[in-house]
Amino acid sequence: MLALEVKNxxxxxxxxxxxxxxxxxxxVGECFGLLGPNGAGKSTxxxxxxxxxxxxxxxxxxxxxxxxEALREQIGVQFQETALLPRLTxxxxxxxxxxxxxxxIPVPELIKLCQLEEFADRYHEKLSGGQKQxxxxxxxxxxxxxxxxxxxxxxxxxxxxxxxLWDIITNLKTAGATIILTTxxxxxxxxxxxxxxxxxxxxxxxxxxxxNLIRSHLPEVIVEMPLSERVTxxxxxxxxxxxxxxxxxxxxxxxxxxxxxxxxxxxxAHIPLDGLHVRQPNLEDLFISLTGKALRS
Amino acid sequence: xxxxxxxxxxxxxxxxxxxxxxxLGWIFIFPIVMVIGFGYLFKVGESSTFKVxxxxxxxxxxxxxxxxxxxLEEALKKLEFHALDLVIAPNDYYINxxxxxxxxxxxxxxxxxxxxxxxxxxHIIPGQRVTYVDWLFPGIIATNVxxxxxxxxxxxxxxxxxxxVLKRLKASPVKPVEYLAAQALSRMVVMAFSGVFVFALGxxxxxxxxEGSYLTLFFIYMLGCFAxxxxxxxxxxxxxxxxxxxxxxxxxxxxxxxxxxxxxxxxGSPEWVKQTAHVMPLxxxxxxxxxxxxxxxxxxxxxxxxxxxxxxxxxxxxLGGYLFRWTKD
Numbered sequence: 001m002l003a004l005e006v007k008n009x010x011x012x013x014x015x016x017x018x019x020x021x022x023x024x025x026x027x028v029g030e031c032f033g034l035l036g037p038n039g040a041g042k043s044t045x046x047x048x049x050x051x052x053x054x055x056x057x058x059x060x061x062x063x064x065x066x067x068x069e070a071l072r073e074q075i076g077v078q079f080q081e082t083a084l085l086p087r088l089t090x091x092x093x094x095x096x097x098x099x100x101x102x103x104x105i106p107v108p109e110l111i112k113l114c115q116l117e118e119f120a121d122r123y124h125e126k127l128s129g130g131q132k133q134x135x136x137x138x139x140x141x142x143x144x145x146x147x148x149x150x151x152x153x154x155x156x157x158x159x160x161x162x163x164x165l166w167d168i169i170t171n172l173k174t175a176g177a178t179i180i181l182t183t184x185x186x187x188x189x190x191x192x193x194x195x196x197x198x199x200x201x202x203x204x205x206x207x208x209x210x211x212n213l214i215r216s217h218l219p220e221v222i223v224e225m226p227l228s229e230r231v232t233x234x235x236x237x238x239x240x241x242x243x244x245x246x247x248x249x250x251x252x253x254x255x256x257x258x259x260x261x262x263x264x265x266x267x268x269a270h271i272p273l274d275g276l277h278v279r280q281p282n283l284e285d286l287f288i289s290l291t292g293k294a295l296r297s
Numbered sequence: 298x299x300x301x302x303x304x305x306x307x308x309x310x311x312x313x314x315x316x317x318x319x320x321l322g323w324i325f326i327f328p329i330v331m332v333i334g335f336g337y338l339f340k341v342g343e344s345s346t347f348k349v350x351x352x353x354x355x356x357x358x359x360x361x362x363x364x365x366x367x368x369l370e371e372a373l374k375k376l377e378f379h380a381l382d383l384v385i386a387p388n389d390y391y392i393n394x395x396x397x398x399x400x401x402x403x404x405x406x407x408x409x410x411x412x413x414x415x416x417x418x419x420h421i422i423p424g425q426r427v428t429y430v431d432w433l434f435p436g437i438i439a440t441n442v443x444x445x446x447x448x449x450x451x452x453x454x455x456x457x458x459x460x461x462v463l464k465r466l467k468a469s470p471v472k473p474v475e476y477l478a479a480q481a482l483s484r485m486v487v488m489a490f491s492g493v494f495v496f497a498l499g500x501x502x503x504x505x506x507x508e509g510s511y512l513t514l515f516f517i518y519m520l521g522c523f524a525x526x527x528x529x530x531x532x533x534x535x536x537x538x539x540x541x542x543x544x545x546x547x548x549x550x551x552x553x554x555x556x557x558x559x560x561x562x563x564x565g566s567p568e569w570v571k572q573t574a575h576v577m578p579l580x581x582x583x584x585x586x587x588x589x590x591x592x593x594x595x596x597x598x599x600x601x602x603x604x605x606x607x608x609x610x611x612x613x614x615x616l617g618g619y620l621f622r623w624t625k626d
Contacts, residue, residue, distance in 0.1 A: 050468050052464060052468060072468065072469060077465075083457075083460040083461040083462045085309045085313060087313045087317060088309060088312060088313070096309045099302070
């Protein structure tokens, strides 16, 4: 069964086209990721789904039906940038927001679920970034939503706080929630999402399960090594004319299906192999191969 | 409309208010300063020298403080409101019979001018039982309310829109009317407390004469608060720029303050000025309070003011609700 269906969504701000004909479907219980760089149109898309913004054309169906007033009772929302009512503690924020809905999770349960015990009675203005994101997630969940929409829930957090939030989202997934999240962190999408779409310049450029997408677009492994006087782009390109060689900052990247031949060729040419690193391609590599640019540029 | 949601938002706005030492202090310290100023004014009004206006004639005396007022009409108005104790004209002199000080001034005047007195004819004008200070007090209370209502409702909503609070609420089932009602109600509770506080404090400094019922006085006060808060809702319906709303609120406040006979009477002003004043909610609020305090007006007698204030309040409430947008676009 479909939880959400987005059909031919278009939205412009003046002359700038933010979303150009985006369509996708999300099944009940799925964790769906909208990926793309800043300004790709992810937030606009998610805000249209949340009915915060109006599309110029296209439709959104929730459980097969067009949106109604009652829909707001069924969705939980975490905005990328948001403010809470001033001078309330974390617990009071939860009480206020859950008080606005007819169906609600008891506040103590929410506090436990999102691990807010430590700072529940602190003013929300005094919380750290990670604590605030957890509070916002708890608020988004307070009405037992059928669809949870998270717009860049971990942006700006330190690695530990991100992992913490991932754990909570993973628990929600296990409990069967339908989740839509936007992110520009590829590792986040790989860790959390069952299915993703990659958006760039307001258009979908790839769609599928993260591993399948990588396997179909990037069957190679990736060899990385630091650039130096003896390891130059021209030298490596001459040595390996049939492989894809990229320069990313101070590193050289070779995508290949024949790892042993590449290593032998480098070694035969007396290129030092210190710092050589072989890995499986990830979504970041997929994005680079699809768009020719790094995701967080 | 869900009363539970109104209650939840009303409570959260109350908490925001009383946990902010700045705004809480402002609501109570500002009136204290005003009342102290008011007490000073009262003291000056009660000074031991007699204030006399000498109109179109000569009169010199060390006992009297001469106040320059060119027109007899204006001088008599001041005499009526106890701002003067005696008015001396070429052939007449005027006293306020309800003022003991005025009678005393007459006695001194008669003694000093015994040789001339035969040429002057005595006139008695019916005095108001209120002094200028009594007259001014409702104006002070109303000015306080004017700021509290317009900024406490209008500016606060615009700030919440700007920082994104309203965007978050838009994603919830809250309806605009519920949010707006909560904002206006919370502010009215603050204004109710503040009004009672200022009145009681003023009373401590100098007991007022209140001819009518306190309940009627409170009713017309709260109705004024309601009308002004509703105007705040209209001003805040769409803006997300605090500076702009500040300007708009100032633009509304000043004419209202000058034309509503808060500090001085519009008696003698051109007719169009008086007519303009009659569309100002503040004028009806101040006038209504004065009528209760000095003339003992009943609800029935206040009905024109009640009708205008309720009308403006309800109209602006609906207009504010109709124009309201959670976010700018």
